[in-house]
Each structure stands twice: as structure tokens, then as C-alpha cells.
Amino acid sequence: MRRILIAGGGYAGFYTAWKLEKWLRRDEAEVTIVDPRPYMTYQPFLPEVTAGSVEGRHVAVSLRRHLRKTAVVAGTVTRIDHAQKTATVRPADGPERRIQYDIVVVTAGAVTRTFPIPGIAEHAIGLKHVEEAVAVRDRLLSAFERASVLPPGHERRRLLTVTVVGGGFTGVEVFGELLSLASALLKSYPELHFSDLDFHLVEAQGRILPEVTDKPGQWVVDHLEERGAHVHLNTQLVSAENGHIVLSTGEAYDTELLIWTAGNASNPVVATHTDLPIDARGLLRVRADLRVGTDDAIVPDAWGAGDNAAVPDLAVPVPGARTVPNAQHAVRQGKRLARNLVADLRGEVPQPYVHHSLGVVATLGLGHGIFQYRGIVIKGFLGWVIHRGYHVLAVPTWERKVRVLLVWLTAVVFGRDIVSLLSVQRPRDAFLAALPSPHKRDESGGPRDLPLAG
Structure with missing residues (x-):
């Protein structure tokens, strides 16, 4: 049983795991996916969530519900040491742990690009x-x-x-x-x-x-x-x-x-916390078949896709072009990666990723x-x-x-639902307001000392 570790549960990671469940035979591999959130977010619907046209929960696809054969680890991959085939994972609670793997799929996505602007x-x-x-x-x-x-x-x-x-x-x-x-x-x-x-x-x-x-x-x-x-x-x-x-x-x-x-911006885990090859922008170097490496040298047992990878765009005639970081590519890269990974396990030749824009x-x-x-x-x-x-x-x-x-x-x-639930971000305010004054918080934000009985 080969151990496949998928670092990131976004579009590319979710679709890779989803399709691996469909195409892998039972005795071929066991798959683990690591992500701090228990769901994949369908980001193109987020603007409609802000306007109340789509319910927030409906753009979140549960990993555990839809990945029945995949082990889901709630945590963040903080380092990938491919030479030792080990990933360091920081869970939501408890100490960091190391996960050993045979094959790694890096789909950690990108992070928001920010600048040091006051405020x-x-x-x-x-x-x-x-x-x-x-x-x-x-x-x-x-x-x-x-x-x-x-x-x-x-x-x-x-x-x-x-x-x-x-x-x-x-x-x-x-x-x-x-x-x-x-x-x-x-x-x-x-x-x-x-x-x-x-x-x-x-x-x-x-x-x-x-x-x-x-x-x-x-x-x-x-x-x-x-x-x-x-x-x-x-x-x-x-x-x-x-x-x-x-x-x-x-x-x-x-x-x-x-x-x-x-x-x-490039994901810091990929840009600075791995021994896998990256480019000048901090993106994972991948080939057209989504294996990590270059046309001349493949990094064995390492794959990448999505916003954290510099995927060659074979659908455009410009030499050196890379696919743009959007959902249309990430979804299809995840599917192609799963097909190629299965093909590689079975001794077949992985196919290049080619997608003409819709x-x-x-x-x-x-x-x-x-x-x-x-x-x-x-x-x-x-x-x-x-x-x-x-x-x-x-x-x-x-x-x-x-x-x-x-x-x-x-x-x-x-029509639209126009009820604000901003108070859910502070769910204990109403309860604290109802408590007798000795129980209420002091100006520092901490709970006041309660008088001892007797």
C-alpha cells in the first residue's frame, strides 16, 4: 500500500482526492489529506455570499462527507521534507506531528497578497x-x-x-x-x-x-x-x-x-519550508504532466497543482506561459493529477495537462x-x-x-434575506450582560475575580 499525502484541501486537493477514491483500487494506495478547514470553499460564489444570494454553508463542501475513503487530518502542513518523505503538520490542538508518506501531492494554494500599508x-x-x-x-x-x-x-x-x-x-x-x-x-x-x-x-x-x-x-x-x-x-x-x-x-x-x-502571493510553506524546487516567484516547479521538476529532471514521487504551482500552459502559443491561478484550471488540474498519479502507480505514462479556456x-x-x-x-x-x-x-x-x-x-x-447575524461573532455577549455584576468582565477584557463562598 503506497501512502499518498495531499497537502491542502482546496480545489486541486479536493478534486485529486475525490477522483483518486474513484479510480484507485482498494489495495493500491491509502490517501491522507491535510487542511486546517474541514471543507473546500467554492470561492467563485463568495461574492454572492456577501450579497446574500447564496447561503454561506452552501459554498463549503465537507471533506469528510464527500471523501469517505480518505483520511482527513485537521491541521496545517508547516514543512515538507521530501528527502525524508516527511511532512510536519500543526493540528488545531496538540503538538506538531510528522506524517510519513510515499507520494506527496502539494496543493496548498496561495495566500492573500498584502503590503505594509498602515491600517x-x-x-x-x-x-x-x-x-x-x-x-x-x-x-x-x-x-x-x-x-x-x-x-x-x-x-x-x-x-x-x-x-x-x-x-x-x-x-x-x-x-x-x-x-x-x-x-x-x-x-x-x-x-x-x-x-x-x-x-x-x-x-x-x-x-x-x-x-x-x-x-x-x-x-x-x-x-x-x-x-x-x-x-x-x-x-x-x-x-x-x-x-x-x-x-x-x-x-x-x-x-x-x-x-x-x-x-x-506564494504560499510560505511552498516558498520557504520545503526542499522541493521552486521558481523565482515562490511557486512549485512542475512539469506539464504535473510531476514536480523540469523537462530534464523529475523529482520522484512529488506532484503539484493549483495556485501554489507554476503549471505550464500548453493551450497558448507563448513559450514559457503558465496557467492563471483560477478555479477553472485548479479543478481540471486536480482531475488530471489524479489520473496521472494512478497511471504512474500502474506503470503507465502520465499525460500533459492541457485546457483551452471556456x-x-x-x-x-x-x-x-x-x-x-x-x-x-x-x-x-x-x-x-x-x-x-x-x-x-x-x-x-x-x-x-x-x-x-x-x-x-x-x-x-x-427576495433577499436581509437579517444581519453579526452578533454570532460574539456569541457570549448576551449571556455576560445577564450575569450579576461580579461575574462581568473588567475593562481589561478578562473575567473578574469571583468572591469565595463563606
């Missing part, structure tokens, strides 16, 4: 995980509640000001979805007006959505501005201290919600979207329908497809 560590929220998307939604809904009891002025406008940094697909989609949600919420808050909303999208480059061509990208900018948003191109965030935004153009304003989507699609809010496939561009409502259709087909497992569809159908009949 972002204290105020910004990323958008890579379900918890972040739910928090963004609840904070916006709570901001409307708080703003509705305030008179017109600076504080009301600050509460209803949203800033998104990063004009890639995630940033543009969450920006459009939140703008759509905020505009719709005004019907339920007669005290507030559209002029109270202040939405800012900040992008350091001269265009947004780098995977679409220039003209459709400019259409998206014009479309968002027609809906009352501010799109700042060729602009960088200089400071966000105390929620006070300062841009490189000199513009300054206060914001309640700051969302950071400024791209990906086009790009983005939601810009309820009823607004854009789709581009080569020279074909579809905008507006039909583009939004294509976005929803593609992603409901792409989200793994029929169980999740049905759940997402049911939420969408319910929203058609009853």
Missing part, C-alpha cells in the same frame, strides 16, 4: 474564505441599521461607505454584488437615500478584470460608475488608519467597510454580468444568467448544486 491589518477583510464573506455581509447590513437612526451627515455617510482594494475578478464581483445589495436595501430603509451610499473600487493598474480584453473591461468601469460607484484606476491605497482612507491621488475619506482583494464570466450584481469567450462578449442580464448557469454546474457534488438552486428560487419568490 489594513486592523481594518481590512479578505475574501478567500466563507467566514470572511459572511462577515462582510453582516457588517454591511449592520451598518444600514446603525445609519438609519442617524441624521444626515458625516457619520451616516461613513457607515455606508464601502472600499474594495483590487480590481481582479474577486474585487470587481464583490464590489458589484455589494453595490447591488446596498441599492436594494434602500427600499427597506426609508430613512436613507441613495446619496448616502459611497462605494469605491481602488485598482493600482490602468484597467480592471485583466483576463478580459480592453473594451469589455472599460464597459465594466462605465457600468459601475453609471450605478453610482467610484472606480479609481492607476491608484494605490496609501493609508487606512482608523478607517480613514488616503489614496495616492490625494483623495481621502472615511470608510466603515474595507475589503482587500489585491491578488495572491471563457471568462463575472457577476456585477443581481441581474448584471459579463461573459467573454474570445471575440464573443455578452453583457448585462444574459451575461449574469451565464455566470449563474456556469457556476451552478461547476460547484462540486449534486447536493451543493441543489442547495444553491433552492436558495436562488426562494429569493425569486421572497
Whole structure:
């Protein structure tokens, strides 16, 4: 029995394990997957989670429920020593442990790229995980509640000001979805007006959505501005201290919600905590067949895919091109990796990964979207329908497809759910408030000493 260790349970890791369960014979190998979260997040739906169009739990695919033959370890791989075929794992509780393996599959994904900008560590929220998307939604809904009891002025406008940094697909989609949600919420808050909303999208480059061509990208900018948003191109965030935004153009304003989507950075485990070969960007060097190494030299028993790997893109004619880090590639790389790994175990020749893009699609809010496939561009409502259709087909497992569809159908009949559950992030507040004063917390945040009996 060969021991296969999969480091990371994102798209590539989940699909690798899922397909290995299907294609491996019982006596061929045992598979272990390590990830700190007990689920795989379908990230393309996170912008819709922020807008309440998709339930947060429905974009999280349980590893234990769907990987019945795979050992799931709740922890983080902190080091891979391939020379000794050992991975160091830090579990959620308890001391670090070492896992021995025969074959390693590195699918740890990327991390959010950040910069040393004052204030972002204290105020910004990323958008890579379900918890972040739910928090963004609840904070916006709570901001409307708080703003509705305030008179017109600076504080009301600050509460209803949203800033998104990063004009890639995630940033543009969450920006459009939140703008759509905020505009719709005004019907339920007669005290507030559209002029109270202040939405800012900040992008350091001269265009947004780098995977679409220039003209459709400019259409998206014009479309968002027609809906009352501010799109700042060729602009960088200089400071966000105390929620006070300062841009490189000199513009300054206060914001309640700051969302950071400024791209990906290499995973530190891959970049600095492994003896496997990496490139100048800190990405795992892999061949077209997803084995670690180069065309001239293969690292035996090591495979890689997803956002932490520099996968050659054989579908484009540009020499040295690498696949872009998106779900479309990660899912298919996971499937190809599983097929190739099984083939390698059986003495067969692994096949190269080749995937021709199916086009790009983005939601810009309820009823607004854009789709581009080569020279074909579809905008507006039909583009939004294509976005929803593609992603409901792409989200793994029929169980999740049905759940997402049911939420969408319910929203058609009853509208969005606009209840904020921000208080769940502090679940003991109500209980502590009901306790007699000796039990309540002191100003330092710790529990007060209780008087001894007698």
C-alpha cells in the first residue's frame, strides 16, 4: 500500500482526492489529506455570499462527507521534507506531528497578497474564505441599521461607505454584488437615500478584470460608475488608519467597510519550508504532466497543482506561459493529477495537462454580468444568467448544486434575506450582560475575580 499525502484541501486537493477514491483500487494506495478547514470553499460564489444570494454553508463542501475513503487530518502542513518523505503538520490542538508518506501531492494554494500599508491589518477583510464573506455581509447590513437612526451627515455617510482594494475578478464581483445589495436595501430603509451610499473600487493598474480584453473591461468601469460607484484606476491605497482612507491621488475619506482583494502571493510553506524546487516567484516547479521538476529532471514521487504551482500552459502559443491561478484550471488540474498519479502507480505514462479556456464570466450584481469567450462578449442580464448557469454546474457534488438552486428560487419568490447575524461573532455577549455584576468582565477584557463562598 503506497501512502499518498495531499497537502491542502482546496480545489486541486479536493478534486485529486475525490477522483483518486474513484479510480484507485482498494489495495493500491491509502490517501491522507491535510487542511486546517474541514471543507473546500467554492470561492467563485463568495461574492454572492456577501450579497446574500447564496447561503454561506452552501459554498463549503465537507471533506469528510464527500471523501469517505480518505483520511482527513485537521491541521496545517508547516514543512515538507521530501528527502525524508516527511511532512510536519500543526493540528488545531496538540503538538506538531510528522506524517510519513510515499507520494506527496502539494496543493496548498496561495495566500492573500498584502503590503505594509498602515491600517489594513486592523481594518481590512479578505475574501478567500466563507467566514470572511459572511462577515462582510453582516457588517454591511449592520451598518444600514446603525445609519438609519442617524441624521444626515458625516457619520451616516461613513457607515455606508464601502472600499474594495483590487480590481481582479474577486474585487470587481464583490464590489458589484455589494453595490447591488446596498441599492436594494434602500427600499427597506426609508430613512436613507441613495446619496448616502459611497462605494469605491481602488485598482493600482490602468484597467480592471485583466483576463478580459480592453473594451469589455472599460464597459465594466462605465457600468459601475453609471450605478453610482467610484472606480479609481492607476491608484494605490496609501493609508487606512482608523478607517480613514488616503489614496495616492490625494483623495481621502472615511470608510466603515474595507475589503482587500489585491491578488495572491506564494504560499510560505511552498516558498520557504520545503526542499522541493521552486521558481523565482515562490511557486512549485512542475512539469506539464504535473510531476514536480523540469523537462530534464523529475523529482520522484512529488506532484503539484493549483495556485501554489507554476503549471505550464500548453493551450497558448507563448513559450514559457503558465496557467492563471483560477478555479477553472485548479479543478481540471486536480482531475488530471489524479489520473496521472494512478497511471504512474500502474506503470503507465502520465499525460500533459492541457485546457483551452471556456471563457471568462463575472457577476456585477443581481441581474448584471459579463461573459467573454474570445471575440464573443455578452453583457448585462444574459451575461449574469451565464455566470449563474456556469457556476451552478461547476460547484462540486449534486447536493451543493441543489442547495444553491433552492436558495436562488426562494429569493425569486421572497427576495433577499436581509437579517444581519453579526452578533454570532460574539456569541457570549448576551449571556455576560445577564450575569450579576461580579461575574462581568473588567475593562481589561478578562473575567473578574469571583468572591469565595463563606
